[in-house]
Amino acid sequence: MPDPNGFLRYERQLPKRRPVPVRIRDWREVYPPAGEELIRDQATRCMDCGIPFCHEGCPLGNRIPDWNDLVRTGAWGAAAEALHATNNFPEFTGRLCPAPCEAACVLGIADDPVTIKQVEVEIANHAFALGYVRPQPAGVQSGKRVAVVGSGPAGLAAAQQLARAGHAVTVFERDDRIGGLLRYGIPDFKIEKHVVDARLEQMIAEGVVFETGVDVGTDVTADDLRERFDAVLLAAGALAGRDATSTPGRDLNGVHLAMEHLVPANRVVAGLSDTTPIDAAGKHVVIIGGGDTGADCLGVAHRQGAANVIQLDQYPLPSEVRVDALHPWPTWPVILRNYPAHEEGGDRVFGVAVQEFVGDDAGNVTAVRVADVVVERVDGVRTVTITPGSERDLRADLVLLAIGFEGTEQQPFLDQFGLTRNRRGALDADKTWQTAADGVFVAGDMHRGASLIVWAIAEGRAAAAAIHDYLGADGNLPAPVRADAQPLSA
Numbered sequence: 001m002p003d004p005n006g007f008l009r010y011e012r013q014l015p016k017r018r019p020v021p022v023r024i025r026d027w028r029e030v031y032p033p034a035g036e037e038l039i040r041d042q043a044t045r046c047m048d049c050g051i052p053f054c055h056e057g058c059p060l061g062n063r064i065p066d067w068n069d070l071v072r073t074g075a076w077g078a079a080a081e082a083l084h085a086t087n088n089f090p091e092f093t094g095r096l097c098p099a100p101c102e103a104a105c106v107l108g109i110a111d112d113p114v115t116i117k118q119v120e121v122e123i124a125n126h127a128f129a130l131g132y133v134r135p136q137p138a139g140v141q142s143g144k145r146v147a148v149v150g151s152g153p154a155g156l157a158a159a160q161q162l163a164r165a166g167h168a169v170t171v172f173e174r175d176d177r178i179g180g181l182l183r184y185g186i187p188d189f190k191i192e193k194h195v196v197d198a199r200l201e202q203m204i205a206e207g208v209v210f211e212t213g214v215d216v217g218t219d220v221t222a223d224d225l226r227e228r229f230d231a232v233l234l235a236a237g238a239l240a241g242r243d244a245t246s247t248p249g250r251d252l253n254g255v256h257l258a259m260e261h262l263v264p265a266n267r268v269v270a271g272l273s274d275t276t277p278i279d280a281a282g283k284h285v286v287i288i289g290g291g292d293t294g295a296d297c298l299g300v301a302h303r304q305g306a307a308n309v310i311q312l313d314q315y316p317l318p319s320e321v322r323v324d325a326l327h328p329w330p331t332w333p334v335i336l337r338n339y340p341a342h343e344e345g346g347d348r349v350f351g352v353a354v355q356e357f358v359g360d361d362a363g364n365v366t367a368v369r370v371a372d373v374v375v376e377r378v379d380g381v382r383t384v385t386i387t388p389g390s391e392r393d394l395r396a397d398l399v400l401l402a403i404g405f406e407g408t409e410q411q412p413f414l415d416q417f418g419l420t421r422n423r424r425g426a427l428d429a430d431k432t433w434q435t436a437a438d439g440v441f442v443a444g445d446m447h448r449g450a451s452l453i454v455w456a457i458a459e460g461r462a463a464a465a466a467i468h469d470y471l472g473a474d475g476n477l478p479a480p481v482r483a484d485a486q487p488l489s490a
Contacts, residue, residue, distance in 0.1 A: 002069050006044035012112035013042065020344050024302045027188040027269045029095070030340045039122045042115045043071035049106045053330045054116060057104025059458035059487070060086045060093075061480045064101060064116055071119055080127035083120065086480065088157045089199060089457060091128070092182065094121025095191045097454045098292075098337075100487065104330035128198060135205035138166035144471045147172065147229040149216045149413070152180025153453050154444025155235035156203070157460030158467070161477055163208045165468050170209040170229070172220065176272075178210050180237055184266045185259065187296050189303070189340075193270065217412030231439050231467045235460065236411065238445035240425060242404040244288070249357030254365035258293045258402040265300050280306040284395045286368045287311040288354060289402030292339075297400045299341035309346035310394055312368075314384070315375055317350040332487065351375075353384060358393060367393040405450040424449050429483045433459075433466040441467055447483070455487075 003009075015034035017023070023030055046068035054064045063082050070079035083090050094117055105113035127133050144167045148155045151173040159169045177183050179196045204210070214220055216236075225232050241257040244250050256278055264276040280301040287294045287301070290313030301309050322333040342348065351372055358367040372390035376383050407425015414420070414427075417437045422428050426449045427442045429435055435442050443463035444456040458481045465479035 002046060002048040002065070003044045003072065004047075006072070007047055007107055007111060007114075010041045010045050012045070012115055013038065014115060014118055017340055017343075023189065024344050027192075027303060029192055030189050033125060034118060034122055036122075039119055040072055040074065043068040043119050045107065046072075046114045047107060051106075053104040053106055054101040054114075057330060057332075058101040059452075059455045059481055059485070060461070062086045062101065062120075064114075067123060068114065068116075068119060071123060076123065076126045076130060077132055079123045080132045083123050084127070086478070087120075087457065088160050088461065089153060090120050091124035091195050091199065092153060092191065093454050093457065094118070094124050095195070096186065097452060100332055100452070100454070103332050109329050133198075133202060135202050136164050137206045138164055140166050141168070142166040142471065142473050144168065144231070144473065145170070145229045146467060146471075147225045147232045149225075149232065149234050150180060150236035150444070150446070151175075151178040151210065152182060152235060152237050152444060152456060154237075154446075154456040154460035154463075155180070155233065156199075157457045158233050158235065158443060158464040159208050159460075160203050160206065161461055161464035162467060163203070163206045165464075165473060165475070165477055167468070167471065167473070168207070168209075170211060172214045172216050173210065173212045174215045176212050177270075178212060181239075184263045187262065187266060187300055188269050189299055190296070217414075217416060222413050222416030226439070230471055231441065232417075233463055233467060234413075234427065234435070234440065234442045234446055235444045235456075235463075236408060236446050238405045238408050238426065238448075238450040240406045240409045241401070242406050244354065244401055244403065247354055247357060249359055249365070252357050252359040252365040253363050254397060255357055255399040256401065258287075258289070258297050258400050261297055261400050262293075262300060265304070276304075278398070280304040280309075280398055282307050283397035285309045285398045285400065286394055286396040287400045287402055288368075289313070289404070290315070290348070290350075291402065291404070293404075294400075294402035295339035295341045297402055298339075298346055299344065301398075301400075302341065302344045302346070306398075308395075311346060311348045312352055312354070312370065313348065313350045314353050314373060315350065353386070355386075355391060357396075357399060365396055365399055368396045368399060369393050405445075407449055408446045431483050432470070433463040433483050434470070439470070441470075455481075458485075 048065040067079040067082040099117040101116045102113040146169050148159045148171045163169045261278045267273045285301045285306045287297045318336045320336045327333040352370040353373040356369040372387040374385045433441045443459040462479040465477035468477045
């Protein structure tokens, strides 16, 4: 039984972040481990609702009230078991997921929601520290072989599920290390890479084979995969960055896609490179885009020693609280989201759009010309209206485009399998997660488009269940979402 008065006795509280002057001098995670008393108090706020909408808010269907109450009573082992029953990688989601479960928390109707995300990551931390995370190799091998293309969260989740079901799984990754965006796209101050490595050790002990530096479609063809494996899962992400090619001055030196900045910076932190070709040190940086990727660029620029950073957002300054008329509970609200990087410095400018990148005679960017805009949706079509006379220049030595992704990249193996991207730049699948090519499945951002890590894990688990069924194996694997599932905000 939960504590019926817990939410009355304790207010929502998160652990204190590491001090700004300290953390911007290194690349360690912003949040230190939370004290056990704090986490147990926060878990006690969970009311174990008759209808826990947090389940619906979470694509994985995490049994949140169950493990909240187990944490409340100090049963960390049982809490870890309950959490891992639905989530292969809670140490990833607890650090990186924006927590749609909290937006759907019933307590959030009239009070601050439960700190579900923080409780989750502390369960995962305890599970590793106390030895609860152990390999779970299959007792019997099926004799079936599965290839997974891509080692992001979707591919890793599917690989682990299939390996535990007794299938021989090989994960192909074109980078030199496993992890996809977890490895090179997301900075260490959000997730240190030893966290990823610890989970990979478990998967290797469970029989998953990882092959790095393999460009599927070139080094290994689709025919090679069909000959060697009984099924193929495509989980190569949605890394085709949205560009600003129509904006005058885009070809100036110093204007880059966000990933061109983040990936080499991560490689320097990992000790794989001594320098990065795109360094913000001493520069006036303008980041275009107000989402997660823009915040990642902001934090990296601070740690590289930028002279000044401005982050631009085309949309107006949102409300700091949910506006029920626009985004009623339990849907995902559009509110002002302040990331830890924002308290480290820099300025944010809302309601502006870039008109031109201004450069010098040498072809280097020197400024970003912006104008105030009004963004409206008329008959379902988004319109952007420029405010006359509002144009002005913002000094810029480095411009980073963090304006989203256009879908999965056009890679040779798509043609080899006879697959084409849809209008969203993703791959279609039927209700069994199978593409138009027999025995070839898809999951994660490659199917959904750029989305949340929790959706990637959920789709990886569901695709694994479909592949398990396709292979004619005994028993069932859990399938948390359908191929056509949509979030509450859709």
